[in-house]
Amino acid sequence: MLDFVQQLVSGVALGCVYGLIALGFVLVYKATEVVNFAQGDLMMLGGFFAFTFIGMMGLNYWIGFAGAVAAMALFGMLAERIVVRPILGYPQFSIIMATIGLGYFLRSIAGMIWGTDDFKIETPFSQGVLRIGSLVLAHDKLSVIAATVILCALLWLFFNKTALGTAMRASSENMLAAYYMGIPVKRVVSIVWAISAAVATCAGVLLAPITFIHSNVGLVLGLKAFPAAVLGGFGSIPGAVVGGVLIGIIESMAGFYLPEGWKDVAPYLVLLAVLLLKPEGLFGHHVRKKV
Amino acid sequence: MRFLFKTDYEDDIRLFPHSGYIVSYGLLLAVLLIAPYVLSSYLMSQLVFVCIYATVGVALLILTGFTGQASLGHAAFLAIGAYTAAYLQKYNVPFPVYFLAAGLLTGCIGALVGFPALRLQGIYLVIATISFAFVVEEILARWESVTNGNEGMRVKALSLLGVAVPRDSPTFYFLCLAVLVLTIVGSLNLLRSPTGRAFVAIRDSETAARSMGINVALYKVKSFAISAAITGFAGVLFAHKLSFISPEMFTLQLSIEFIIVILIGGTFSLHGAVLGAIFIVMIDPFLTYLKDDMPGIIAGIAATFGASTATAGNVQSKVAAFASLNGLKGAIYGVIIVLFVLFEPLGLYGRWLKIKLFFQLFPLYKRSTFKRQKIYVKSERNR
Numbered sequence: 001m002l003d004f005v006q007q008l009v010s011g012v013a014l015g016c017v018y019g020l021i022a023l024g025f026v027l028v029y030k031a032t033e034v035v036n037f038a039q040g041d042l043m044m045l046g047g048f049f050a051f052t053f054i055g056m057m058g059l060n061y062w063i064g065f066a067g068a069v070a071a072m073a074l075f076g077m078l079a080e081r082i083v084v085r086p087i088l089g090y091p092q093f094s095i096i097m098a099t100i101g102l103g104y105f106l107r108s109i110a111g112m113i114w115g116t117d118d119f120k121i122e123t124p125f126s127q128g129v130l131r132i133g134s135l136v137l138a139h140d141k142l143s144v145i146a147a148t149v150i151l152c153a154l155l156w157l158f159f160n161k162t163a164l165g166t167a168m169r170a171s172s173e174n175m176l177a178a179y180y181m182g183i184p185v186k187r188v189v190s191i192v193w194a195i196s197a198a199v200a201t202c203a204g205v206l207l208a209p210i211t212f213i214h215s216n217v218g219l220v221l222g223l224k225a226f227p228a229a230v231l232g233g234f235g236s237i238p239g240a241v242v243g244g245v246l247i248g249i250i251e252s253m254a255g256f257y258l259p260e261g262w263k264d265v266a267p268y269l270v271l272l273a274v275l276l277l278k279p280e281g282l283f284g285h286h287v288r289k290k291v
Numbered sequence: 292m293r294f295l296f297k298t299d300y301e302d303d304i305r306l307f308p309h310s311g312y313i314v315s316y317g318l319l320l321a322v323l324l325i326a327p328y329v330l331s332s333y334l335m336s337q338l339v340f341v342c343i344y345a346t347v348g349v350a351l352l353i354l355t356g357f358t359g360q361a362s363l364g365h366a367a368f369l370a371i372g373a374y375t376a377a378y379l380q381k382y383n384v385p386f387p388v389y390f391l392a393a394g395l396l397t398g399c400i401g402a403l404v405g406f407p408a409l410r411l412q413g414i415y416l417v418i419a420t421i422s423f424a425f426v427v428e429e430i431l432a433r434w435e436s437v438t439n440g441n442e443g444m445r446v447k448a449l450s451l452l453g454v455a456v457p458r459d460s461p462t463f464y465f466l467c468l469a470v471l472v473l474t475i476v477g478s479l480n481l482l483r484s485p486t487g488r489a490f491v492a493i494r495d496s497e498t499a500a501r502s503m504g505i506n507v508a509l510y511k512v513k514s515f516a517i518s519a520a521i522t523g524f525a526g527v528l529f530a531h532k533l534s535f536i537s538p539e540m541f542t543l544q545l546s547i548e549f550i551i552v553i554l555i556g557g558t559f560s561l562h563g564a565v566l567g568a569i570f571i572v573m574i575d576p577f578l579t580y581l582k583d584d585m586p587g588i589i590a591g592i593a594a595t596f597g598a599s600t601a602t603a604g605n606v607q608s609k610v611a612a613f614a615s616l617n618g619l620k621g622a623i624y625g626v627i628i629v630l631f632v633l634f635e636p637l638g639l640y641g642r643w644l645k646i647k648l649f650f651q652l653f654p655l656y657k658r659s660t661f662k663r664q665k666i667y668v669k670s671e672r673n674r
Contacts, residue, residue, distance in 0.1 A: 087633060096417060097550065101632065112617065219543075279410055
């Protein structure tokens with residue numbers, strides 16, 4: 001029983017990271033119908049930025065964290081401006097390929113700049129543990145869970161209570177109509193990319209104590225975030241986080257209770273099952289199309 | 292130039308529209324046939340890879356370019372073909388038998404993948420094929436009694452009619468070339484048959500295709516099966532060429548490379564697959580060239596512009612250091628993909644068509660002939 005709870009908590013913590021990456025997918029997908037295959041690589045780059053600020057320049061953890069988030073938000077805008085804006089409105093295949101290319105590029109560049117070693121960030125949460133009875137919970141895992149909850153709440157408020165959030169939802173429903181209604185769709189898209197890069201950075205920095213920062217970490221985790229996003233229904237913010245947590249728990253349980261090898265496949269088997277049985281996901285809504 | 296007056300349906304679907312095509316393709320084939328006796332063994336080896344990649348490219352074109360079903364899982368089909376060949380070879384099954392068996396098995400698995408794909412659109416399909424590829428990769432790594440797990444499998448030299456065909460012999464190259472040519476001719480014939488035109492109809496509008504009485508589900512599954520089967524054939528050749536296969540050779544990276552092949556070549560014509568394959572296989576020799584010769588050349592240019600010997604040497608060592616950076620290949624891939632998507636979405640073959648049209652219409656050429664239209668359709672979620 002104790003093992004079970006322990007696995008559950010570490011699964012939830014891992015799942016929150018998947019959820020944060022999936023959140024980035026969902027934000028961009030909601031606003032522009034683009035699936036950003038470079039999301040994991042944005043996370044990796046955010047982690048490296050934070051490592052540069054904290055580990056190499058010796059800044060305070062929180063200042064370094066904020067600096068990395070701000071730098072990545074700018075970078076997200078830049079990437080949107082250069083790669084995505086010229087092809088908005090073209091077939092999805094082109095945009096998928098463009099973001100795959102962007103991911104490739106970021107991965108190689110990060111490998112060139114920071115090398116291919118594993119890096120670690122010293123965080124205020126690295127050491128402590130919380131003991132409840134005989135249950136031992138590491139602070140770094142709890143911090144991931146807490147940060148995810150806070151970020152989700154902020155994003156929910158942003159999307160539902162601000163004018164900008166409403167504009168984003170409008171341009172995701174129908175981009176052309178949003179143009180006609182006077183919404184500056186291009187600026188909205190660029191802000192969405194900034195937000196999603198910032199969220200990815202949070203994931204990258206929070207993850208740093210759990211799995212190290214490495215130039216390929218984005219690819220591995222980014223691909224794990226797909227099942228999360230699909231499970232929750234692509235395009236639903238609470239869905240992304242719930243999907244991420246479920247995938248995290250499934251992976252953690254499969255690693256503990258099933259023979260070796262299942263751990264890596266289980267998320268994808270779940271994904272295939274979801275796509276087969278309920279393609280719109282847990283939180284997605286199915287809309288009939290009129291021809 | 293020559294004007295073609297089409298007066299008949301037959302004129303429209305002919306394999307060679309006029310005799311010029313026969314002459315130029317004949318010349319190309321002749322050049323390819325004498326290539327092994329002229330080129331160095333390294334370039335020959337690259338040419339074999341071009342043939343294999345182009346075969347997979349044609350397979351992917353049928354699925355992605357002509358049926359509109361994107362797939363990022365073709366490395367898995369290649370792996371299934373390769374492993375079938377390696378496994379059957381252990382039991383002394385003759386080459387023609389396991390060649391066909393690999394294609395058949397991969398085709399069946401492709402059809403099985405096609406069934407779930409019926410319900411999926413666009414991005415969901417891409418994600419589903421990625422996860423299929425991951426599952427296959429993991430199975431290859433774990434099913435040790437058949438695949439030998441992560442240690443990989445040795446593949447013996449191919450033996451055709453009792454004669455051994457080493458992987459670097461001209462005969463092996465001719466075999467790959469023959470498979471490629473047969474694939475291309477077969478695909479051309481497929482694409483001008485009712486099946487092929489059903490594929491194109493499904494790509495252009497599924498609703499319209501259905502209302503024309505096309506069984507969309509059947510043709511989607513067919514397209515998956517055919518594409519997978521061709522990839523399986525290529526997998527057999529791939530296994531023989533490498534002479535050693537292990538699960539980590541068939542990763543997502545390879546699937547992306549196949550997509551790059553058709554993206555760079557052009558997704559609307561079979562020429563694209565071949566051009567893209569040449570492009571992607573030749574990046575490696577190009578990088579080697581960049582590493583070995585380029586620094587010297589740049590230093591030479593610097594020297595002719597009046598730089599001192601010390602500066603020229605400095606430039607040379609800097610360029611050499613840049614060219615031998617570890618991730619350079621990946622960065623070049625990334626930049627190339629983005630540039631092609633942004634500026635030349637029709638690929639290399641599209642560029643060739645534009646150049647040809649420019650000279651054909653010389654003073655009358657209009658840039659906007661090939662302009663793409665932006666369509667801000669309603670959300671795809673509402674489909």
